[in-house]
Amino acid sequence: MKNYNIAVVGATGMVGRTILKVLEERNFPINNxxxxxxxxxxxxxxxxxxxxxxxxxxxxxSFDRDMDIALFSAGGSTSTKYAPIxxxxxxxxxDNSSAFRMDKDVPLVVPEVNESEIMKHKGIIANPNCSTIQxxxxxxxxxxxxxxxxxxxSTYQAVSGSGVKGVDDLKNGLANKPNSFYPHPIANNxxxxxxxxxxxxxxxxxxxxxxxTKKIFDDYNLRITATTVRVPVSNCHSESVNVEFYNDFDLExxxxxxxxxxxxxxxxxxxxxxxxxxxxxxxxxxxxxxxIRRDESVDCGINIWIVSDxxxxxxxxxxxxxxxxxxxxx
Amino acid sequence: MKNYNIAVVGATGMVGRTILKVLEERNFPINNxxxxxxxxxxxxxxxxxxxxxxxxxxxxxSFDRDMDIALFSAGGSTSTKYAPIxxxxxxxxxDNSSAFRMDKDVPLVVPEVNESEIMKHKGIIANPNCSTIQxxxxxxxxxxxxxxxxxxxSTYQAVSGSGVKGVDDLKNGLANKPNSFYPHPIANNxxxxxxxxxxxxxxxxxxxxxxxTKKIFDDYNLRITATTVRVPVSNCHSESVNVEFYNDFDLExxxxxxxxxxxxxxxxxxxxxxxxxxxxxxxxxxxxxxxIRRDESVDCGINIWIVSDxxxxxxxxxxxxxxxxxxxxx
Numbered sequence: 001m002k003n004y005n006i007a008v009v010g011a012t013g014m015v016g017r018t019i020l021k022v023l024e025e026r027n028f029p030i031n032n033x034x035x036x037x038x039x040x041x042x043x044x045x046x047x048x049x050x051x052x053x054x055x056x057x058x059x060x061x062s063f064d065r066d067m068d069i070a071l072f073s074a075g076g077s078t079s080t081k082y083a084p085i086x087x088x089x090x091x092x093x094x095d096n097s098s099a100f101r102m103d104k105d106v107p108l109v110v111p112e113v114n115e116s117e118i119m120k121h122k123g124i125i126a127n128p129n130c131s132t133i134q135x136x137x138x139x140x141x142x143x144x145x146x147x148x149x150x151x152x153x154s155t156y157q158a159v160s161g162s163g164v165k166g167v168d169d170l171k172n173g174l175a176n177k178p179n180s181f182y183p184h185p186i187a188n189n190x191x192x193x194x195x196x197x198x199x200x201x202x203x204x205x206x207x208x209x210x211x212x213t214k215k216i217f218d219d220y221n222l223r224i225t226a227t228t229v230r231v232p233v234s235n236c237h238s239e240s241v242n243v244e245f246y247n248d249f250d251l252e253x254x255x256x257x258x259x260x261x262x263x264x265x266x267x268x269x270x271x272x273x274x275x276x277x278x279x280x281x282x283x284x285x286x287x288x289x290x291x292i293r294r295d296e297s298v299d300c301g302i303n304i305w306i307v308s309d310x311x312x313x314x315x316x317x318x319x320x321x322x323x324x325x326x327x328x329x330x
Numbered sequence: 331m332k333n334y335n336i337a338v339v340g341a342t343g344m345v346g347r348t349i350l351k352v353l354e355e356r357n358f359p360i361n362n363x364x365x366x367x368x369x370x371x372x373x374x375x376x377x378x379x380x381x382x383x384x385x386x387x388x389x390x391x392s393f394d395r396d397m398d399i400a401l402f403s404a405g406g407s408t409s410t411k412y413a414p415i416x417x418x419x420x421x422x423x424x425d426n427s428s429a430f431r432m433d434k435d436v437p438l439v440v441p442e443v444n445e446s447e448i449m450k451h452k453g454i455i456a457n458p459n460c461s462t463i464q465x466x467x468x469x470x471x472x473x474x475x476x477x478x479x480x481x482x483x484s485t486y487q488a489v490s491g492s493g494v495k496g497v498d499d500l501k502n503g504l505a506n507k508p509n510s511f512y513p514h515p516i517a518n519n520x521x522x523x524x525x526x527x528x529x530x531x532x533x534x535x536x537x538x539x540x541x542x543t544k545k546i547f548d549d550y551n552l553r554i555t556a557t558t559v560r561v562p563v564s565n566c567h568s569e570s571v572n573v574e575f576y577n578d579f580d581l582e583x584x585x586x587x588x589x590x591x592x593x594x595x596x597x598x599x600x601x602x603x604x605x606x607x608x609x610x611x612x613x614x615x616x617x618x619x620x621x622i623r624r625d626e627s628v629d630c631g632i633n634i635w636i637v638s639d640x641x642x643x644x645x646x647x648x649x650x651x652x653x654x655x656x657x658x659x660x
Contacts, residue, residue, distance in 0.1 A: 150627055150628070151627075152482050152572045152627075154484035154557075154570035154572075156486065156520045156559065156561065174504055183603040184603070184607055185609055188562075188563050188564050188565075188609065189563065189607050189608050189609050190486045190561060190563060190568045190608060191607065192568070192570070192605050192606075192620075192621050192635045193600070193603065197600040197601065200623060200624070201600060201621070201623030202623060203600075223627035223628065224627055225572065225625045225627040225628075225631075227484075227570040227572075227621065227633050227635065229486065229568070229570065231486065231520060231561055231562070231563075232518075232561070232562050232563065233518050233519065233520060233561075233562065234518050235518075238522070238559070240484035240557040240559065240570075242482045242484075242555065242557075242572070270523070270527040271527065273523065275522050275523060276522075277519050277520070277521065278518060278519050278520060279514065279515055279518065279519050290522075291522050291557070292531070293530060293531030293532060294530070294531075295555045296555065297480055297481075297482075297553035297554055297555040298480070298553065298555075301555075303555060303557050305522045
């Protein structure tokens with residue numbers, strides 16, 4: 001089995017660190033590992049499989065080495081600048097930022113949903129937004145079987161989605177220290193505001209969920225709306241999702257379809273107080289689904305509650321899964 | 331101006347205490363005030379307008395005095411047992427429990443919405459569920475103007491909705507003390523579970539929102555579904571509400587309609603990071619609405635974010651408003 005030369009860009013961040021953990025857990029076949037960060041964190045020493053690595057400052061020459069795959073997780077501006085440089089040097093970029101997601105030449109991939117898109121890449125593959133990833137993993141088998149007409153998303157998103165700054169803001173707020181990162185206190189509050197507002201009144205996070213879902217399902221007839229909300233939870237996003245189908249369903253069959261689909265853990269036994277929770281999903285790679293019930297307000301609809309670890313399946317794990325799929329085909 | 335003899339049943343609870351505060355703030359014309367509780371809290375001394383009152387244990391003879399109105403907030407079983415006794419003695423009961431809400435002989439009232447129902451009472455008037463009250467205050471002017479076809483509710487409900495036990499559970503959880511009240515930790519979690527589960531998979535809280543909204547609007551053709559979620563917030567419920575109308579609207583006109591309607595404060599200036607928040611609604615009697623935007627996934631729809639103090643407008647204030655309306659007509 002071949003081993004690959006892998007770079008992690010943004011290695012010291014919350015997602016970068018988790019990418020390293022996931023690569024190690026899944027025993028990704030690595031030959032050389034290169035870790036990059038901004039000047040601020042360069043020089044940091046990080047462990048991988050018991051060996052120490054010094055984080056290097058990212059620059060134009062970073063990708064001049066023999067590299068197969070670079071996993072980027074250092075924000076949109078770093079990706080915009082360096083991902084094309086890496087790609088031009090033959091390194092396949094798996095980008096966790098939103099910079100290239102809607103680019104028609106860039107596959108937007110959740111392996112459980114549209115793995116075959118990966119090999120259409122032209123050097124860059126985009127990792128979708130965290131809140132989109134968990135939703136499409138859960139909805140894909142239902143879309144295949146009953147054809148989705150409309151989705152109404154309402155999210156309950158953890159502060160880890162904002163990185164260390166968000167996590168610190170919640171901690172500081174609960175300790176009655178002044179907040180700084182979010183525009184309002186996140187402790188004891190639900191902020192209906194994730195990413196910037198657009199002219200249509202939707203946030204960029206809401207538009208990501210709407211547009212990325214359509215692109216991943218390659219179905220631009222889907223009707224989707226979204227309200228995305230930051231809640232005072234450290235990690236794992238929860239989602240209340242209302243789905244309308246074209247075709248009718250048997251609820252037990254629908255539930256079994258979810259149970260038998262990849263990447264999903266069905267937790268749906270209300271009588272025993274069993275349903276997906278952030279505390280249950282934390283540290284896991286699967287998408288947890290439950291509270292599945294018929295929506296009597298439409299002909300063929302359900303309500304479903306979807307929870308996943310936004311740093312793992314919503315970012316790091318999904319990126320590593322894309323890399324795993326890629327090396328099967330290199 | 332006449333003064334009235336008022337009883338507060340469940341006076342020592344979170345809602346009972348707030349009822350006393352609201353009666354005092356609004357200078358409700360009180361002659362004699364009687365405070366009742368269970369045996370456990372009886373004997374407690376409480377202040378009202380600078381005067382001390384001893385809380386009495388509720389019993390079958392409690393309503394044998396000259397009383398006009400009894401505000402009940404001591405749970406369903408107390409209401410089931412004692413509200414009919416009070417009513418049979420000519421005391422008008424304003425009941426905050428769910429015991430009588432769906433009874434066809436009991437008006438279910440939010441004064442901004444259906445005040446005229448009050449005088450149809452036969453001794454008992456029901457105060458709706460907290461999450462329903464704030465929703466219908468916001469939706470009433472829109473239903474009048476554009477006629478609502480369908481509502482999808484997703485709620486973000488504070489622990490104060492469970493009373494002192496819920497508030498303590500959150501505090502203990504954040505302090506890493508073992509939890510006890512909720513079936514799962516509420517700190518760092520969103521629990522898609524409020525009240526008990528029914529056979530159709532919906533919780534009683536969800537069914538309350540669905541059924542009470544229809545009764546208050548006296549419109550049983552409304553299509554409604556709901557997902558109700560407990561979040562780690564001390565006080566004030568937030569709601570992500572998707573609404574479909576029969577008639578089209580101009581978004582600015584719709585926004586102005588809300589702004590000009592009773593009991594509503596419009597906070598909708600995303601560019602300035604202004605939208606309804608628990609921290610903003612806390613301690614206020616109004617319903618805060620914002621994040622109003624057209625839902626492009628249906629012909630005539632909007633998304634709206636609704637926040638209110640569940641202990642005040644969601645319980646105590648609404649009950650006192652019903653009492654105020656009642657005495658205008660006694």
